Amino acid sequence: MATEPQTAIEPKADRPGVLGTLRAALEHLGGWVLRVLIRLGYIGRFAVAVVRFSGPSFARFGLVMREIYFAGVLSLVIISVSGLFVGMVLGLQGYDTLVRYGSANALGTLVALSLLRELGPVVAALLFASRAGSAITAEIGLMKATEQLAAMEMMAVEPIARVVAPRFWGGVISMPLLAAIFSAVGIFGGYVVGVLIVGLDSGSFWSQMQSAVDLRDDLLNGVIKSFVFGVAVTLIAVFEGYDAAPTAEGVSGATTRTVVTSALVILALDVVMTALMFRGI
Amino acid sequence: MTGQTVVQLTDLAFGYERDRPVLAQINMSVRAGQIVALMGGSGCGKTTVLRLIGGVVRATAGEVRVFGDDVAAMDQAELYRMRERLGMLFQFGALFTDLTVFDNVAFPLRERTNLGERMIRDLVLMKLQAVGLRGASQLMPHQLSGGMSRRVALARGIALDPQLMLFDEPFTGLDPISLATIGTLVRELNDALGASSIIVTHDVQESLNIVDYLYFIAAGRVVAQGTPDEVRASEEPFVRQFVRGEVEGVVPFHQPANDYRSDLLAADR
Amino acid sequence: MNRNRLLDLWVGIFVMLGILALAFLALRAANASTFSSGVTYTVQARFDNVGSLKVRAPVRSAGVMVGRVSSISFDPETYEAVVQFTVATAYQFPKDTAAKILTAGLLGEQYIGLSAGGDTVMLKEGDVLHLTQSAVVLETLIGQFLYNKAAEGKPAESKPAEGGDAKGAASSK
Ligand SMILES: Nc1ncnc2c1ncn2[C@@H]1O[C@H](COP(=O)(O)OP(=O)(O)O)[C@@H](O)[C@H]1O
Ligand SMILES: [Mg+2]
Numbered sequence: 001m002a003t004e005p006q007t008a009i010e011p012k013a014d015r016p017g018v019l020g021t022l023r024a025a026l027e028h029l030g031g032w033v034l035r036v037l038i039r040l041g042y043i044g045r046f047a048v049a050v051v052r053f054s055g056p057s058f059a060r061f062g063l064v065m066r067e068i069y070f071a072g073v074l075s076l077v078i079i080s081v082s083g084l085f086v087g088m089v090l091g092l093q094g095y096d097t098l099v100r101y102g103s104a105n106a107l108g109t110l111v112a113l114s115l116l117r118e119l120g121p122v123v124a125a126l127l128f129a130s131r132a133g134s135a136i137t138a139e140i141g142l143m144k145a146t147e148q149l150a151a152m153e154m155m156a157v158e159p160i161a162r163v164v165a166p167r168f169w170g171g172v173i174s175m176p177l178l179a180a181i182f183s184a185v186g187i188f189g190g191y192v193v194g195v196l197i198v199g200l201d202s203g204s205f206w207s208q209m210q211s212a213v214d215l216r217d218d219l220l221n222g223v224i225k226s227f228v229f230g231v232a233v234t235l236i237a238v239f240e241g242y243d244a245a246p247t248a249e250g251v252s253g254a255t256t257r258t259v260v261t262s263a264l265v266i267l268a269l270d271v272v273m274t275a276l277m278f279r280g281i
Numbered sequence: 282m283t284g285q286t287v288v289q290l291t292d293l294a295f296g297y298e299r300d301r302p303v304l305a306q307i308n309m310s311v312r313a314g315q316i317v318a319l320m321g322g323s324g325c326g327k328t329t330v331l332r333l334i335g336g337v338v339r340a341t342a343g344e345v346r347v348f349g350d351d352v353a354a355m356d357q358a359e360l361y362r363m364r365e366r367l368g369m370l371f372q373f374g375a376l377f378t379d380l381t382v383f384d385n386v387a388f389p390l391r392e393r394t395n396l397g398e399r400m401i402r403d404l405v406l407m408k409l410q411a412v413g414l415r416g417a418s419q420l421m422p423h424q425l426s427g428g429m430s431r432r433v434a435l436a437r438g439i440a441l442d443p444q445l446m447l448f449d450e451p452f453t454g455l456d457p458i459s460l461a462t463i464g465t466l467v468r469e470l471n472d473a474l475g476a477s478s479i480i481v482t483h484d485v486q487e488s489l490n491i492v493d494y495l496y497f498i499a500a501g502r503v504v505a506q507g508t509p510d511e512v513r514a515s516e517e518p519f520v521r522q523f524v525r526g527e528v529e530g531v532v533p534f535h536q537p538a539n540d541y542r543s544d545l546l547a548a549d550r
Numbered sequence: 551m552n553r554n555r556l557l558d559l560w561v562g563i564f565v566m567l568g569i570l571a572l573a574f575l576a577l578r579a580a581n582a583s584t585f586s587s588g589v590t591y592t593v594q595a596r597f598d599n600v601g602s603l604k605v606r607a608p609v610r611s612a613g614v615m616v617g618r619v620s621s622i623s624f625d626p627e628t629y630e631a632v633v634q635f636t637v638a639t640a641y642q643f644p645k646d647t648a649a650k651i652l653t654a655g656l657l658g659e660q661y662i663g664l665s666a667g668g669d670t671v672m673l674k675e676g677d678v679l680h681l682t683q684s685a686v687v688l689e690t691l692i693g694q695f696l697y698n699k700a701a702e703g704k705p706a707e708s709k710p711a712e713g714g715d716a717k718g719a720a721s722s723k
Contacts, residue, residue, distance in 0.1 A: 041712070044317065045319075062554070065557065065558060065561050068561045068564065068565075069561050069564075072561070072564050072568075073560045073561060073563075076564060076567070102655065103655065103658060106658075112579045112580075116575065116579065116580075122713045135703050139379075141377075142378075143377075146373065146375060147372070147373070147375040148375050148376075148377055148378070150375065151339070151369065151371050151375035153337060153364075153365070154335050154337070154364060154369040155364065155388070155389045155393070155441075156360075156362070156364040156365050156370075156391045156392075157388075174564075175664045176568070177564065177565065177567070177568025177569075177571070177572075178568070178643075180568055180571040180572045180575060181567055181568055181571040183571070183575060183579075184570075184571035184572075184574045184575055184579075185571075187574075187575075187579055200526045203305070205579060206578065209579055210578075210579070210580065210581040211580050211608055211615050213581070214580060214606065214618075215576060215581070215582040217606065218392060219472065219575055219576055219579070219580050220581060223454070223572070227410065235359040243594055263529070
């Protein structure tokens with residue numbers, strides 16, 4: 001602070017120069033990269049702690065049941081309704097395109113493959129992040145803000161074991177089930193549009209689908225995707241809650257970060273996994 | 282009153298950030314059976330002292346001894362064993378908002394003991410009876426008033442029959458009746474359990490009635506101490522200011538800051 | 551206690567729904583009874599041209615799906631395409647079976663059609679099929695058609711359908 005008046009007197013200081021600007025930009029970038037790395041390391045350490053303290057979650061499975069209820073059961077309605085709509089839209093759009101090439105019978109294939117490989121896991125995970133992920137963050141953040149976590153610690157109970165781990169496993173278990181329900185309801189939606197409304201033959205709708213959909217390449221890969229998304233979203237949600245500043249703004253900011261970060265991570269992971277899984281096709 | 286020493290703080294210093302010390306040099310001791318009050322302005326580091334005793338944060342200098350053991354030397358398992366003998370009441374109760382009153386009080390029993398549900402039920406009802414809230418056992422925390430929350434938290438704090446109770450501002454924000462109720466409860470429970478207690482509080486009058494000894498903290502140091510009678514009779518300016526609640530006195534109204542004039546001028550640039 | 555029971559019930563319903571959805575996807579959308587997970591044997595066939603045949607394309611016989619293409623590669627010695635495909639062990643074919651690359655519909659996906667021969671020895675793991683017929687490439691077909699039309703100087707009606715002998719085994723329709 002004491003140097004500021006001095007630099008104002010020196011005429012050279014008026015022009016920082018290209019090198020100076022570049023240097024400042026590089027320093028800025030370097031600082032940002034460093035902060036991101038530190039945060040990633042912190043999340044990694046946190047994840048290890050969650051796994052290490054997971055014992056009680058399985059010894060007393062009632063704790064996880066409760067979290068499956070909040071993460072899974074309470075997401076059922078939004079997942080089913082969205083799945084139905086997405087499936088119906090796929091049916092309408094797919095029919096409109098396929099009928100131009102005289103391949104309307106392939107509608108079942110199109111709907112099933114789109115849902116199983118991409119839309120089921122991805123859209124279900126996005127909905128899960130905004131419905132359940134944000135709720136998990138807000139709940140843990142509020143427990144922190146109201147000193148409930150500190151109280152637990154003072155009672156010699158590890159909050160990661162008692163609060164974080166059950167929520168983590170509840171989310172990880174719920175996510176693949178929700179994605180499967182989404183896809184199943186979506187295929188039903190495609191069936192409603194394709195067969196009941198447009199009037200395609202029901203037999204060829206299903207048989208074309210069955211001959212094109214592979215149990216391992218399509219269904220299993222989709223389940224793996226939704227499992228990975230479940231781990232990512234729930235980890236982000238519990239971490240943001242645990243890391244939230246113990247104030248009202250802190251918790252609301254953490255909740256927003258959960259939804260935004262989850263969405264970006266889901267889409268990025270999807271690109272990577274799709275590239276790995278469907279390379280040969 | 283002359284039992285063994287339960288808590289001993291020696292030349293304790295601490296700061297959350299390196300360049301901003303909160304506690305500079307604290308010396309105090311609590312003997313078995315005693316209730317000790319810890320007083321001082323907001324933000325002077327009273328809660329921090331309790332955190333240091335519970336081992337949540339570690340001292341930068343000096344020593345914290347609880348039940349005779351050095352807290353800084355404990356590993357995680359020893360720390361948890363020490364905390365089992367310790368009950369803490371947080372400023373606003375810190376009840377678990379997703380559990381009923383009953384389950385809140387049962388929480389430490391379920392987490393830290395292997396007792397059966399029947400045994401836990403009896404113990405919980407006993408603790409709730411002690412604070413007069415057995416009838417509220419199925420309510421959720423958001424259905425309780427501030428005073429009731431504090432009492433439930435008290436029942437939860439004594440669930441494991443602690444030997445040392447830490448109370449963080451148990452009287453703040455209560456009406457005079459609830460306040461007196463909590464005060465009496467603290468004294469009764471302390472004597473019934475044969476425990477010792479540290480009460481952080483601003484309420485001089487209430488604490489003068491129930492405690493055995495008082496410490497006044499300012500600027501990270503103990504500035505005055507004594508029994509209630511000594512405090513009442515004290516002519517020390519700090520104690521008088523605190524007991525009478527005057528704005529300006531030995532305790533400055535302003536946070537330490539840069540020169541006011543130069544701060545204002547700096548904004549014009 | 552009552553609250554806990556209800557919660558358990560709901561979680562049970564949820565998990566059941568999830569498993570039902572997975573079962574539906576496996577049995578109704580995919581075909582769990584086919585080979586991708588079952589026992590198969592691998593056979594090889596060489597083609598001059600595989601057209602746009604893809605890995606995982608179906609292998610059909612008499613219009614029924616019996617296997618899948620597992621790999622397609624190029625042999626730099628003979629300049630041929632080498633196609634490996636798996637066939638469910640439940641379906642046994644004679645050694646002199648012929649493999650054709652066919653198209654489902656005019657613009658549909660390409661697949662391998664197997665026509666059984668008369669040999670008494672059956673195909674086994676690692677065998678090579680010698681009787682093959684390459685994919686019909688549409689550009690060549692259209693070129694031929696135009697050429698014929700110009701040469702004969704009269705409208706061709708049934709000629710292009712000749713190319714359609716390649717899709718004789720198309721399953722749908
Ligand atoms: N977690 C923390 N991180 C950094 N500073 C803190 C933290 N908790 C408290 N402080 C600071 O330490 C000082 C003492 O806080 P505290 O012990 O809570 O005061 P009191 O309980 O006496 O009101 C305050 O200036 C406060 O800003
Ligand atoms: Mg405080």
